[in-house]
Amino acid sequence: SATDFVVMLRERLCMEELWVGEDFALGRGREGNVDALREMGGRWGFSVHVIRPVAVDGQVISSTWIRELLAQGQVDEARRLLGRPYSLAGEVVAGARRGRCLGFPTANLAVRPERAVPPDGVYAVYALIGDERWPAVANIGERPSFNSGQWTIEVHIIGYEGDLYGRDLVIEFIKRLRPEQRFTDVCELVAQIGRDVEEARRLFAAEAAEAREEHGERIP
Structure with a gap:
């Protein structure tokens, strides 16, 4: 569950900050959305920061898009989106x-x-x-x-x-x-x-x- 994963991050990695995208969610049924993560952060002592989307050529950059480019061998295009x-x-x-x-x-x-x-x-x-x-x-x-x-x-x-x-x-x-x-x-x-x-x-x-x-x- 989202709660179990967050507890693991907090206890094993001593997480103090969590940075996520606007539409990020953890766990079954996307139960760990931004609001839920912020509530957990207040309970277990970590802060949640939301990264605003960045678009290239009118399309929002996402990990899915980058993985697709890598799977096609388009490493130069993936580099352009990643900035590295x-x-x-x-x-x-x-x-x-x-x-x-x-x-x-x-x-x-x-x-x-x-x-x-x-x-x-x-x-x-x-x-x-x-x-x-x-x-x-x-x-x-x-x-x-x-x-x-x-x-x-x-x-x-x-x-x-x-x-x-x-x-x-x-x-x-x-x-x-x-x-x-x-x-x-x-x-x-x-x-x-x-x-x-x-x-x-x-x-x-x-x-x-x-x-x-x-x-x-x-x-x-």
Whole structure:
């Protein structure tokens, strides 16, 4: 019930403030609406704040809309609505090391199963390593060229040569470059990965130039 969930938030997380949308509701039959939550807040000592809706192109931004965009691979549009890139975090785990053999070493990212993951394909992403933000290319899927049958998120971090095994990694999705493809020839696969990396490089360079222009630093 809404009451049980609120009690859990208060007791386990020591919740002091709850921020919700205008039409938000918790529990069976949407019993935990804003008025009910405010009443509970008065009883258990937390405040409820209502966030006014924000619209883009005449449509109110909602989590449902953003999830639909992510499910379609439209990570760039989701980024526009969120005001930031959609991100996934997880631990870097051991893989088959095929990427290293192909000349494009990858970090295999293990993410929590409940997270919304964009559809299989190749994406331009940023990889956050400590305080540094690296350009990268991520492949999501089962690597059909190797008949592995194992679904993975593999991230090639452009220019990075360190060891990430066992470390936490965050990736920010910028744009979907293409769907996952099957290649019968390893040389074709390597050539395509090279093209993916170059396309990502161009995208990141354009973003950097645009950011500098926005800050008044004209590009010659």
